[in-house]
Every structure is written in C-alpha cells, then in structure tokens.
Amino acid sequence: MRILHTADWHLGRVFHGVHLTEDQSHLLEQLANLIKAEKIDVMLISGDIYDRSVPPADAVNLLDDFLSRVSLDCKIPIILIAGNHDSPDRLGFGYRLMTSQGVHVVGRLTPKIEPIIVKDDFGPVYFSGLPFSEPAIVRERLGDKKAIDYNTAMSCMTKAALGALSNTPKNVRKVILAHAFIAGCDQTDSERPISVGGTGAVDNACFNEFNYVALGHLHRPQAAGADNIRYAGSLMKYSFNESGHKKGVTIVELDEMGKASIETVSLNPKRDVRRIEGNLAQVLKDAQSEKYKEDYFMVTLTDDGALLDPMSKLREVYPNVLHIDRPFVTATNGLAGPSRDYKNKGIVELFDDFFNQVTDIELNEEQKDVFSDILGTIDLEGGA
Template sequence: MKILHTGDWHIGKLVHGIHMTEDQKYLLDQLMDLIIQEKPDVMIVAGDIYDRSIPPVEAVEVLDSFLSEAVLTHKLKIIAIAGNHDSSNRVGFASRLLMDQGLHIHGNIRKVIVPIVIEDENGPVYFYPIPYGEPAIIREIYDDESIKDHETAMKRIISDIQANKPANGRHICIAHGFVMGAMEAETSESERPLSIGGSEYVDVRYFEGFDYVALGHLHKPQKVKHEHIRYAGSLLKYSFSEANQKKSMTMVDMDGSGSVTIKQISLNPLKDMRIIKGKLENLMDPKIYAGTNTKDYIMAILTDRGEIMDAIGKLRSIYPNILKIEREVFEREAGMMQTSAGHAFAKKSILELFGEFYENVSAEAFTDEKRDVIAGVMNALEQEGRAL
C-alpha cells in the first residue's frame, strides 16, 4: 500500500501580517500533481489543517477545492485529524456523510478509537486516527483521574488501542502531539505550545507497536527514534526559524508484512522564506542578489554600525516581501559587557561617562574624533543654557 503522509497545512496562516493563502494554494496544486503522478492509495493529514479555530473564508474555499478534486475526481482516500490549531467541532462537521466518499475527517477524540480499514492485495490495513485533545477532556472521556498531562493521556489511548487491535493485518497510528525519542526533536517558532505550565511531551515508546506512525505538530520533517515513526513536517515555512529546513511530503510504501520504505518528496514554494545578512549597501548590490529570487520572504540582519535611515524602505525597493529587519549585536572582545561606569564613576566627567557607555553599547573605541564631536555638542548645549 502506498501512503502519502502530510501534516500541518495551516491553511489561512498569517506570517508577519501577510496572508499565506496564495502560497498555500500554489503548494496544494503541486501536491495534486504529485497525487496524480504517484497514485497513492491513501493520504494522511496529521492535524493542523487550518491555522485557527475559525478560518477565513478564503482558507475554507482553498481546502474545499483541493479535497473535492482529490476525492471526487481522483478517488483518493483521505484520513485527516484535527490538530491543536483546529476547531475539533468544525473540522469534524458532516464527517459521516463524507466518509462514504472516502474522506475521513476526525475532529473530536472519542473513548473508543474505531480503526478505518482499507484493504489492498495483501489484506487489511488498520488506520487509528487520534485527533488532538486536551488532557482535561481526555480525563473526562475516560473518567480516569490518573490522566494529568499529554503523556498520561496518550498512554491511556494507545493502551486501549493495543488491547483491542486485531492480531492480523497491518496497523498505522495517526496522531498530533510532541513525541520525544532518544534525541531532542527540532522545533520551530511557529509551533504553538500544547501546554502552558505542564508537560506537553509524549514518550515514543507508546507508539512502537505500530507498523507506521504518522505524526503532526512539529514543522520539520524528521523521524522520532525509529524510521517508521515520523513527522511529515509543515506544508510551508511559517517562521524564519524554519529558513534552513527542507520541506517535503513523506511517501510510505508498505509491504504485506508491514515493513515500510520511506521516500521524501520536495515541493517548490512560490516564494521561499530566507535570511540575508550583511551591510545595507552590500545587500542592495546587484552583484550580491543576482541569481536569487528577490520576491522571497526575507528577514535581513544588518551588520552596519551606527544609525541607518529608513533601512527597511531601502531594502523593500529590492526585496518587496521583506518581513523583518534586525541589527546584529556586537559584543566586546574583552569579555562581558559592562553595564555600569566602572569604579569611582562619581569622579568622572560626563564626557568620560558617555565614552564608557558608547564603548559598551557599540563595541567600538571612543576615538579622539568622536570625543571631539560629542564635546562640541555638549558645549553647544551649555551655551544654550541647558544643564548637563
């Protein structure tokens, strides 16, 4: 069986005030081409279909158009679950009607996880959809006071599945959460924390009894300890912390014994999200930006020292989609940055105090030339009758 594992579409996402809907539609068109070319038997969307509980109209239209073509025209079976960004009630609306068309959308978590059974020439494959649920809700569903956090909630859900799953067949789990293995997972700024003041982590060992685990929530494509337990990653880069990530879709080929072969397939975004760094005049030099897509979403880190007038306006003339600008922080080579004027500051002149402050903030020497300029300003202010 060929399974296309995706997740974290975040349709309707705003990044630094910019609607990403056009970029998402461009990627979904490529995804449709991939579906036509690869002909998977099933596609998984492992949560965070939308970016917010009440998505904008444009986002709903984009998703409706994609799902309609995939299911009605290409007869693709789709299994999608709600993530922590989704409204479980809205995502799950009319799910029973859609099921007959091959579209299985699970919004609210239920006490009994009924598997979706899809057969191929080797027999049945059981898909267990576990939509995102807050631990307090899961504690109420199971009437189990031992459920305190995401870890204990998932442990209870998985143990019930394992106790009731058929001995034969192949078994795939679909979940949305922060699963941890032997190594720390790579996270992104655009991932909303699942828990404030409590643990959001789930141990990977609970999932080890499945033939494949399709995870959502983390935006970088990555495995969790085992090759068959994976995050597909997000559809697009949604923060500059993801600038160096390579986004992809995960194609899973499962044989009759449940063994899987993994292939990651990259898609090309309409506009990339990247970071550029250097002095303002260099970043605006045609020799520097030649051969790059200047319409990408840009974060610029400026290494200039001193004041710069309208830096973002100047950069926008070259990079129309610049979203963020930062100044590089220079540290003193001599060690820790001083926050006071040192010893005997009361005995020092204002010019001396200013000189120490300047060197601490700028990491540059307060030269005689600069000293003369500041002294001239101070003298002019004194002549105007301003007390220093």
Template sequence: MKLLHTSDWHIGRSLFEFSLLDDQRAFFEQLCQIIEEQKIDALLISGDLYDRSMPSAQAVSLLDEMFTTLIRRYHLPILAISGNHDSPRRVSYGSYLFEQSGLYLAGQLKPQLQKITLCDSLGKINFFLLPYFVPAQVRLMYEDSSIHTSTQALEAIIEHNRDIICPDERNVLLAHGFFMHQHHESEENTPILPQTCGSETSVGTSDLTDLSCCEGLFDYVALGHLHSAQRAGSNTMRYSGSPLKYSVDEAKNSKSVTVVEITEKGKISFSLIPLIPRRDLRLICGTMEELCKQENKSEDYVFAQIISDGPVLNAMSRLREVYPHTLGLSFCQSVQQNTPELSLDLAALEPMELFSRFYQHITGQQLDKEKQDIVSQALKKAEKDREEEE
C-alpha cells in the first residue's frame, strides 16, 4: 500500500499581510498530480489542517473543496487528525457521516484511539489516529494523577489501547506534537534532532515526547507539527513538514511530501517528493541600487536586508516596485568590524564624545565634521529646552 504523508497545511494562513489561500490551492493541485503519478492508496494528514481554531469562511470552503475533490475524483481514503492550531470540535464535526465517504477525521482526544482498517493485496493495515494532546487532558481522561509529562501521557494512551493494537499486524500511527524516539539506535548511532525552520520548530519550553513506547507496535509513525521534513530519531518515525514556507525563518528550506510504501510486515520504504511553490519565499541582501534593478523583478515573497550606512527614504515602496510581495526589510551596515568598544564608564564622557563613540561602534566610521555640527546643534537645543523647563 502506498501512503502519502503530509501535515501542517495551515489553511487560511497569511504571510505578513498577504493571504496564502491561492498558494495553498496551488499546493493542492500539485498534491493531486502526485497522487496520480505515484498511484497513492491513502492520504495521511498529521494535524494543523487550519491555521486558527476559528478559521475563516474562505479557509473552510477551500478545505471542503480539497476533501471533496480527493474523494470524488480519486475515491481516496483520507485520514486526518487535529493539531494544536485546530479546534478539536470543529475538526470532529460530521465525522461519523464523512466516514461513509472515506474521510476519517479525529478531532477530539478519546480514551480509545480511533482505529481505521484498510486492506491491500497482502491483507489489513490498521491506522490509529491520535489528535494533539497535552498531559493535563490525558491525566483527567484516565483519572491518573501520576501523569505529568507528555511522555507519561503517551505511554498511558498506548497502554490503555494495547488490546486493540496487534503487534503482528501492520500498524500506522498518526500523531501531532514534539516527538523523538530518544533511545533508538540509528544508522549514525545518534538521533536527528528537530531542525529550526520557523515558528513550529521553535520548541521553546515544549515537553518533548519520547516515542520509545511505540517501538515494535507501529510500522510507521506519521508525525506533524514541525515544519521541516525529518525523522524523529528513527527512519520509520517521521515528520512530513509543511507544504509551504510559513515564516521568513523557513526561507532556505525546501518543501516536500513523503510517500511511504508498506509491503510485508516490517518492510517499509519512503521517498520525499519535492513541492514547487506558486511563489517562493526568499531572503535578498544588497544595497538599494543593487536590489532595485529591474532585471531582478520577481513575484516571489521576499524579505530584504538592505546594506546602507544611513537612512533610506521610501525603502518599502521602492522595493515593491520590483518585488510586489515584499514582506519586510531590515538594515545592516557595510562596515561592522575593527570598531572600538564603547567605554564602560559612560557617565564620565561628555555627550558629544559619548555619541561619537556610539556612532563609530554602530557604523565603523568616524563622525565627520558635518555630522558633528548637526549633533552639536541638537545637543545645545536639548540643553536649552531642559533649562527652560527647570
């Protein structure tokens, strides 16, 4: 059976002030093409269908269009769970009715995992849908006061569902969160840690969940939440990554979906199918003159780093004449080295000396006579205003 693993669609997301609905629709067209070319048997979506718990009407309409097209055109089973950005109740709405059409949605965490069984020429494959959870939910659900961490919560969930998980059968788990098989011996004898690539990979104080309790039970663990395609300590426990770049931090990353092929029990292979965005997201760097050359004109989303030793007037409007989808800009100096450190005894310095040192520290240049005169006049006016106030 060939499975297409994807996650973190974030339907309805905006990039700064730009709506990404058209970009997400373009991703869906590529998804359909991949499904046809790869002859996919089932689609797995590991959470974060929407970008917000209360998605816009346009976002709901687009996801409805996506699901309807996939089921009517390809008669393709779709298995999806809610992520931390989703509303569990909204994702669960109509799920019993949708199952009749092959759309399996697990929005709300329940004591018993939702189990979906599909068949291929070799027999049954069981899919277990685990929506996003936090330890407090699991503690209350099982009335177990000993559950405090995400690892303990996952262990409790697996333990309470052992009677429906047959290790001798082919099993697949869908889950959403910050996971790692910490005790797995990989080919390099070390797990691959999550990469930093945007807001959903900055784990901060998030509780890392150890997947060790899933060892031997599941042939493949389809994960969502981190936006970069990667393994979670094991080749059979993987994040698919998001289909689009959803932050400037992801500019240097490439996007893909994961095709997983399961044959006999314990035999699994996978490949990453690259995605080509409608508009790429790029970082550009240079002087205004270099960046604003007409031959650089592009419809991509760009964030500009402008090299300048002074203020630049109308920088954003000038950039958007060449890059209509400019997200933002920052400034950096052309000279940032060999600059003396500011004196630690700042209170002992005269205002002009203090400003001169600050200017040199920031720009790497000496304050020339013309600029000294401007600063001197400003300081005199400030002193005069202070005296008048007193």
C-alpha cells in the first residue's frame, strides 16, 4: 500500500503581513498531481490543516477544492485529524456525510476511536486518527483518569485506538495519525507550543504497536526516534529560521508484513523563503545577479550607521523583502537614562553616551568633531 503522509498546511497563514493562500494553492496543485503520478492509495493529513480556529474564506475554499479534486478524480480515501491550530468542531463539520465519500475528518475526540479500513491485495490496513486533545478532554471523552499530562493523554488515546481493534488478528497492519511533540525532536520558530508552562512532550514508546505513525506538529521533516515514526513537516517554510529546510511530503510503502519503507518528496514553492546578509550597498549590487528576486527575503544589514529608508531601496530590487534585521544597531527601547552626573556633561559627551547605548560603538575624535560642527549650526536655545 502506498500512503502519502503530509501535515501542518496552516492554510490561511499570514507571514509578516503577507497572505500565503496563493503560495499554498500552488503547492497543493503539485500535491494533487503527485498523488496521481505516484499512484497513492491513501492520503493522511496529520493536523494543523488551518492556521487558525476561524480560518479565512480563501483558506476554506482552498481546502474544499483540494479535497473534492483528490477525492473525485483520484478516488482515494483521505484521512485528516485536527491539530492544535484547528477548531475540532469547525474542521469536523459534516464529517458523517463526507465519510461516505471517502473523506474521513477526525475533528473531535470521540469515546470510541473507530478505525478507518483501507484494503490492498494483502488484506486490510487499520488507520486510527487521534485529533489533538488536551489531557482534560482525554479524561472526559475516554473516561480515563490516567490522562494527567500530554504524555499520559497520548498513552490513553493509543490504548483506546488499540482497544477498538481488539477483535482483529494480532498481526494486522496498523497506522496511526497523531498531532504531538515527541520528546527529543527539533522545533522551529513557527510552531505554537502545545502546552503553556510544561513541555507537552510525549514519549514515542506508546506507538510501539503501530507499523507507521504519521505525525504532525513539528515543521521540520524528521523521524521521531524510529524510521517508522515520522513528522512529514510543514507544507512550506513558515519562518525565516526554516530557510534551510527541505519541505515536502513523505511517501510510505507498507508491505505485506507491515514493514514501512520511507521516501521523501520535495515540493517547489512559488516563492521560496531566503535570508541574505551584507551592507546595504553590497546587497543592492548583488541583486543584479540574483535569480530569485520574487522570493520572500529577510535581509540582515551589517551597516552600523544611519540608513535612509533601507526597506524602500531593498524593495526596488527585491519586491518581497519582509523583514530587515540590523544586528549592529541595538534596539532603541529600554535605553538606560543619562548617568547621574549628566548635568556636568557637555552635549557632545551626552551624545557619545547615547550613541554608545544604541550602537555599542564609541565615537572617535573625528566623529566628535563632525558632531560638534553640526551642533554649531543648530540654534539649541530655540531663540528668536
């Protein structure tokens, strides 16, 4: 059986003020073609389908178009679960109706975790979908008091999923979808922490009985302690710290014995997310040979002096510069006030103190002279 595993689409995401729906649509178009070309038998989406609990209409339309197209054209089952960004109830709207079309949406955690059965030439494969659920929800819905944190909550859910399979032969093939932070895995800047004030970490031992574990939540594609327990990673880069990631989807070939072979396939974004560094003049000059001008850029400017409207200058060559970082100009908030003896200091000395605070650089004698000269041309008393 050929399983396509993807996660963390975050449809409707806004990145530094830019709506990403067009970029996401471009990637889903490739994904739909890939499903056909790779003869995929079942598709899994492991949570964070939307970026917010109330997604914008464009994002809802995009998901609607994609699910309809893949379900009607390719006629393969699709299984999706809610992540910590999704509203379980809104995502789950109409799920009983869609199930008959092969689109299985698991929004809310239900007391019985019904498996979804997909057959191949070797027999059935049982898929269990665990929607993201806080420990209190797990205690309430599954009636299991042992769910006191995210780790024990996940154990309760996997136990319930296995319980629902108790009438099947012991070596039947099993796949599970979950949205969680597995201890020891790499985080990025674009995930919302699962738990406030705790780690929210889950031990992967609770997945031992499953042939493949399709995880969502972490945005870097990675194995979670074993080859068959994986994060597919996010659909695209959602922070500048992910500029070095290779985003895509995972294709899992599940053999007769339930052994999972993994292949990762990259997707080509409409606009990539890049970081460049240099002084303003150099960055503008290098832009002549830059092939990817339309990409989303973060520019780290190494200049230490004042720059007149660097954003406009950069956007003339890179229209999608979204963020400028000035590491050699320290933030102007949180300035320490003037020192105690400021009344005994001259204006040049006071400026030197201020300049030192915002740039970490001491004025040299030549700069002090220039400052004094300019000062001489200004009427500081404000007299008539």
